[in-house]
Amino acid sequence: MAAKLPFGDTAAFEAAKRGLIAPVPDGMIRTANGTVLWNLGEYAFIDGELVPATVNPSLWRMARLNLANGLFKVTDRLYQLRGFDISNMTVIEGDTGLILIDPLVTAEVARAALAHYYTHRPHKPVVAVIYTHSHIDHYGGVRGVIDEDDVKAGKVAVIAPDGFMEAVSGENVLAGLPMARRAQFQFGTMLPRGPRGQVDAGLGKGIARGTSGLIAPSLSIVQPVEEHVIDGIRIIFQLAPETEAPAEMHMFYPELGVLNMAENACPLLHNFIPLRGAVARDPRIWAKYIGDAIALYGNDTEVLIGQHHWPTWGREAVLDHLEAQRDLYKHIHDQTLRYMNKGWRPTEIAEAIDLPPGLAERWSVRGYYGSVNHNVKAVYQRYLSWYDGNPCNLHPLPQAKAAAKLVEYMGGAAAVIARAKADFAKGEYRWVAQVMKEVVYADPANIEARTVCADALEQMGYQAESATWRNAFLYGAQELRHGVFPLPSRIAVSADTLAGLTSDVFFDMLAIRLDAVKAAGQSMVVNWHFTDRDETLVLTLKHSTLTHRLGEWSSSAVASVTTTRRTLDEIVLGRTTAPHALASGALKVEGDASRPAALLAMLDPPSGLMFNVLTPSGA
Numbered sequence: 001m002a003a004k005l006p007f008g009d010t011a012a013f014e015a016a017k018r019g020l021i022a023p024v025p026d027g028m029i030r031t032a033n034g035t036v037l038w039n040l041g042e043y044a045f046i047d048g049e050l051v052p053a054t055v056n057p058s059l060w061r062m063a064r065l066n067l068a069n070g071l072f073k074v075t076d077r078l079y080q081l082r083g084f085d086i087s088n089m090t091v092i093e094g095d096t097g098l099i100l101i102d103p104l105v106t107a108e109v110a111r112a113a114l115a116h117y118y119t120h121r122p123h124k125p126v127v128a129v130i131y132t133h134s135h136i137d138h139y140g141g142v143r144g145v146i147d148e149d150d151v152k153a154g155k156v157a158v159i160a161p162d163g164f165m166e167a168v169s170g171e172n173v174l175a176g177l178p179m180a181r182r183a184q185f186q187f188g189t190m191l192p193r194g195p196r197g198q199v200d201a202g203l204g205k206g207i208a209r210g211t212s213g214l215i216a217p218s219l220s221i222v223q224p225v226e227e228h229v230i231d232g233i234r235i236i237f238q239l240a241p242e243t244e245a246p247a248e249m250h251m252f253y254p255e256l257g258v259l260n261m262a263e264n265a266c267p268l269l270h271n272f273i274p275l276r277g278a279v280a281r282d283p284r285i286w287a288k289y290i291g292d293a294i295a296l297y298g299n300d301t302e303v304l305i306g307q308h309h310w311p312t313w314g315r316e317a318v319l320d321h322l323e324a325q326r327d328l329y330k331h332i333h334d335q336t337l338r339y340m341n342k343g344w345r346p347t348e349i350a351e352a353i354d355l356p357p358g359l360a361e362r363w364s365v366r367g368y369y370g371s372v373n374h375n376v377k378a379v380y381q382r383y384l385s386w387y388d389g390n391p392c393n394l395h396p397l398p399q400a401k402a403a404a405k406l407v408e409y410m411g412g413a414a415a416v417i418a419r420a421k422a423d424f425a426k427g428e429y430r431w432v433a434q435v436m437k438e439v440v441y442a443d444p445a446n447i448e449a450r451t452v453c454a455d456a457l458e459q460m461g462y463q464a465e466s467a468t469w470r471n472a473f474l475y476g477a478q479e480l481r482h483g484v485f486p487l488p489s490r491i492a493v494s495a496d497t498l499a500g501l502t503s504d505v506f507f508d509m510l511a512i513r514l515d516a517v518k519a520a521g522q523s524m525v526v527n528w529h530f531t532d533r534d535e536t537l538v539l540t541l542k543h544s545t546l547t548h549r550l551g552e553w554s555s556s557a558v559a560s561v562t563t564t565r566r567t568l569d570e571i572v573l574g575r576t577t578a579p580h581a582l583a584s585g586a587l588k589v590e591g592d593a594s595r596p597a598a599l600l601a602m603l604d605p606p607s608g609l610m611f612n613v614l615t616p617s618g619a
């Protein structure tokens with residue numbers, strides 16, 4: 001890697017430093033009682049060009065770049081707070097107040113970032129918050145910078161792309177728990193920081209701790225291109241749905257000559273499906289929207305910014321960067337389909353495709369967050385699903401059973417381990433991890449197998465250019481050596497997210513917790529009336545399945561419940577219980593009250609976060 005890539009090109013280091021006013025004070029953010037929520041000091045070991053043997057040199061370079069932090073002046077009236085979290089908060093100085101774009105992940109760090117801005121710039125009130133897209137690192141800290149009452153009173157606007165609230169609940173609620181667990185692997189959450197541990201997360205250093213929330217938008221951008229003047233600043237919004245997020249938008253500020261591509265043109269290869277899991281994204285549309293942005297704003301753009309990383313300065317450099325990004329996504333999409341049309345399968349295609357000449361030697365398209373390899377598989381999944389078409393793969397034994405047979409066929413664990421060690425010595429780490437997985441799945445208590453597997457994963461982590469791959473490999477090794485860290489289970493959905501859910505999604509969230517065995521053979525219809533939302537809903541249990549009809553009322557219901565959605569939210573959050581709500585009058589039942597109670601008893605308790613990943617489920 002060191003020989004292949006243009007380490008003499010240091011332009012990005014200049015770009016990352018340009019306009020710095022003041023770094024993050026002490027590189028650290030704490031709560032009032034001293035709890036550390038963010039600490040760049042953990043990365044003090046990333047102190048120069050000398051690359052440790054345990055870090056890919058290309059990733060080391062990105063890990064250095066992502067350490068640039070503080071308040072930066074981009075151009076007159078436009079500033080960025082970088083390195084206070086994984087994402088950037090952009091500040092535009094309007095005529096009377098501030099427009100904040102993407103208030104980081106947690107309220108505490110967003111508040112600290114804004115305070116840092118105020119230390120160096122005039123103290124003006126926040127008049128608008130813009131969410132560029134529906135990922136939590138772009139809205140979660142909103143309560144640290146504005147008050148919801150001011151939004152309700154019309155003093156502060158909250159602006160988001162069309163479909164924002166639906167996307168927030170779609171991506172993060174129904175499958176939120178496994179995503180959170182898998183995200184630990186992606187970000188290396190509990191890995192030690194260091195040359196043998198987490199060095200970066202690709203998009204930034206990592207995710208800040210603290211409290212995330214959500215304030216619903218007061219203005220949605222719905223037209224493909226929509227212009228507004230906000231506090232004297234002309235903003236042209238360009239919707240880019242189904243790209244990096246289901247609801248996302250770019251912005252052009254004509255008077256400032258600044259194009260904000262949100263997260264669609266970061267200086268790296270992004271994900272078509274992140275390792276945490278997501279619905280497959282559409283790289284074809286993604287490339288098209290970048291092309292549209294070039295056509296609409298390219299000639300008038302002097303500076304390109306994003307909501308991660310540093311800006312690109314100068315019209316030619318901006319166009320050059322955007323064209324490379326556009327072609328990057330289109331290339332991987334097109335070439336994957338080219339091979340799919342020859343009948344190739346995901347792992348075969350992923351092995352065959354790499355960045356083409358002209359792109360491969362550019363820093364700004366390398367896979368620090370996504371990778372060509374897993375993006376190819378995402379394209380395949382998007383078009384042809386998980387099934388590779390070979391019927392031998394249509395009905396395999398589940399992993400643990402298959403592993404036991406396989407290890408037996410191969411002559412037992414000891415024989416497999418002996419051969420794996422020989423292959424490890426030859427550097428065949430991919431294969432060693434692959435085959436040791438079988439031995440570990442056949443017998444999770446086999447310490448030697450776990451150790452050899454961990455050794456192989458570690459080497460793969462040290463070699464990986466992608467920060468997310470490195471984190472995943474090293475996290476896997478850590479869990480094989482030390483077991484799963486016993487984190488206390490926590491509520492997967494925040495109160496704000498819950499309050500933002502439509503009752504449609506809310507009842508789907510309950511439905512996915514139905515224990516089908518407990519519900520077997522039972523059926524009932526229950527009416528619900530939510531007085532705070534003026535909503536009625538009919539909930540039906542039949543065939544061990546819950547379905548609902550919003551806006552309806554059944555005359556054959558066994559019971560009718562009158563309450564508020566807020567009360568139901570509190571029950572789901574564990575802040576109250578159904579019997580308590582019944583006793584206090586917050587929840588009233590007409591008809592047979594024992595039936596809705598029995599229904600609630602059929603729901604699984606909230607699942608624990610720390611499920612097994614490296615060993616069979618439930619083992």
Ligand SMILES: [Zn+2]
Pocket residue numbers: 087135137138203263308
């Ligand atoms: Zn982001």
